Amino acid sequence: MSGAPSIVWLRDDLRVADNPALAAAVERGRPVVVLYLLDEESAGVRPLGGASRWWLHHSLERLGEELAGLGGALTLRRGAAERSIPSLIEETGADAVYWNRRYGAARQTDAALKSRVIDDGLEATSFQASLLFEPWTITTGAGGPYGVFTPYWKACMNRAEPREPLPAPTRIEGIAPGGDALADWTLLPTRPDWAEGLRETWTPGSAGAHDRLEEFAEEMLADYHRRDEPDLRATSMLSPHLRFGEISPFEVWHRIRYGLSAAAAKNRDKFLSEIGWREFSYHILFHHPDLATRNYRADFDAFPWTTPEDAELDRWRRGRTGIPIVDAGMRQLWRTGWMHNRVRMITASFLTKNLQVDWRTGEEWFWDTLVDADEASNAASWQWVAGSGADAAPYFRVFNPELQAKKFDPRGEYVHRWVPEVGTDEYPEPMVDLRESRQAALDAYEAVSAARSSRRAARSP
Ligand SMILES: Cc1cc2nc3c(=O)[nH]c(=O)nc-3n(C[C@H](O)[C@H](O)[C@H](O)COP(=O)(O)OP(=O)(O)OC[C@H]3O[C@@H](n4cnc5c(N)ncnc54)[C@H](O)[C@@H]3O)c2cc1C
Incomplete structure (x- = not known):
């Protein structure tokens, strides 16, 4: 096979089947460079959290093996896309770049790059895949x-x-222009190695x-x-x-x-x-590309979030709040990189309402610890629970963790699995009174809503 190669730039699409960008490159009938770029610099790119880095390492390893089995190869490079892609084009003499589309703020990087490649007289095509x-x-x-x-x-x-999904290519004429070794990216935790529970739970x-x-x-x-x-x-x-x-x-x-x-x-x-x-x-x-940092509903900008001591926040992070279902969820997250959806809602409600901590603090912790940390679902869900988001549960609907546990874990099996010491002297007292903290959150919300209504009234003729 000869002719100028095509580059397939993979991002959140680490698969060979139903991958329209890869399929288009293979169909073109020229040698293919399959690239994954560890880009922690470009505008709109949020560096991955620890659990996601663990996942990425294993996912890239598997993908490399799959590509090799088809005759292809995975090239790993590190750096900002706006520099790395043009230099790979130059180095390989490629005349076409394919990728599957992203939908967050990083799409601006993609749009700028596409214009630049096309301006240089080459092909850049993006596809719907995710x-x-x-x-x-x-x-x-x-x-x-x-x-x-x-x-x-x-x-x-x-x-x-x-x-319908596209089949995987049966053969890829790959070329590998040289790049990094995966191990050199040090995506896996070493000191300490906290990933045992992730290894037990998942097969990336x-x-x-x-x-x-x-x-x-x-x-x-x-x-x-x-x-x-x-x-x-x-x-x-x-x-x-x-x-x-x-x-x-x-x-x-x-x-x-x-x-x-x-x-x-x-x-x-x-x-x-x-x-x-x-x-x-x-x-x-x-x-709303700034969904992870900005209230979707601007009236929440005035909400008086509290600023807890780090030690207090750590009780939530480590599952030592003294509220069993909350602690069970936070420990499941820490151990496995995943938490059941119902419990995500309970733990998020506890943080934003009973502790009145800004949802962004919780979103960041989940970003670091979830293997599924996702720029859309994590931010949208945190805002949904906090009441500041789209289609949000109203702020005054505060989950009662005890009632939630009674309803969804009536025999306490989930709690006992993750918090075996519950009911003994080792287990901490609740860090807040659930009724009082609920009332305090409602009062704060009332004050913000009242201020907003009076501002509105003052503005109307
Ligand atoms: C505070 C909070 C943070 C969250 N952060 C994330 C996150 O970072 N990444 C993430 O993928 N999900 C997130 N979710 C949504 C949901 O909890 C998970 O998608 C779900 O628990 C994943 O488990 P599953 O694959 O077994 O879900 P299933 O019930 O089997 O659902 C199938 C798929 O649908 C999607 N999905 C399901 N529920 C939701 C939802 N409420 N919002 C968006 N997508 C959904 C997921 O891709 C999921 O894999 C969050 C929810 C809350 C309340």
Whole structure:
């Protein structure tokens, strides 16, 4: 095979199957450079947290093996995209670059790069791969973005069915211009090695993702109506695989859409609507690229968040608050890099309401510790719980962790699994009184709302 090579720049799409950028490069019939760039510098790129770095290491390892099995190779480079991509083009003589689209603030980097490559007379093409519905294609009757999930998802469901997944290439004519060794990126923790629980829980890579999907469709989807029970394995645990693009939402969609048992089929639409929440989070992020740092609802800018001592915050981070369900969730997160959705809501509500700590503090901790830490879903969900977000639970709806535990973990199995010392002298007293702290949060919110109403009244004629 000869001719100028094509570059495939992989980002959140670490897979060979259903990868339109890779498929286009292979189809072009020229040698292919498959690149992953560790870019911690470009505008809009948020450096990965610790758990995500662990995941990335293993995911890249698997992907390298898969590419090698097809005749290709994975080139690893480090640096800002705006420098690294042009220099790789020059070095290899490539005349085309392909990538799958990103939807957060980093898309500005992509847009600038695309113009530059095209201005140089070369090809740069981007593809839809990570979302079923691209954010700008779903609009309200008035032509604007949605701020509420139900009508948003209804509009999506009125669209044509998402396309079928693309098969993996059968052969890749790869060239490897030389790059970094994965180990030199030191993505894995060493001193201390805190990743034991992650290794026990996860198999990063596309094969692990497809195994999880198959197991879920065959065995767990039938129990998905009990998905709020944290001790039951009723959810898919696909979130980190989707986050890194080891499996595409199109692959998930088409596997779940057809060929299920009758018991599983009953829960199908509910499950697909959760995939819809992921889409909705990206819809919000696309229209609010600063979602992780700025209140979606500006009236929350005046909220009097408290500034806790680090030691106090550490009680929440390490699962030592004295509220068993909160501690169980925070310890599950620390150990496995994942927390059950219901408990994410409870722990986030406890931080933002009972402790009145700014949601951004919680978002950052989750960003560092979750293997599925996702720039759209994490920020949108934190804001949703805090009350400052799109389609948010109202601020005055404060989760009562004790009632939540009674309802969703009635036999205390989840709590006992993660907090074995609960009920003994070793277990700490609650760090706040739940009733008093709830009232204090409501009073603070009342004060902000009253100030806002009086400002509005003063402005109106
Ligand atoms: C405070 C907070 C922070 C969160 N941070 C993240 C995050 O960083 N990354 C992340 O992927 N999810 C996040 N979520 C959403 C949700 O908790 C996880 O997606 C879910 O627990 C993953 O488990 P699962 O794969 O078994 O879910 P399933 O129930 O099997 O759902 C299937 C898929 O749908 C998507 N999904 C499900 N629920 C949601 C939701 N509420 N919002 C967005 N997508 C959803 C995920 O991709 C998930 O893998 C957060 C929720 C809260 C309350």
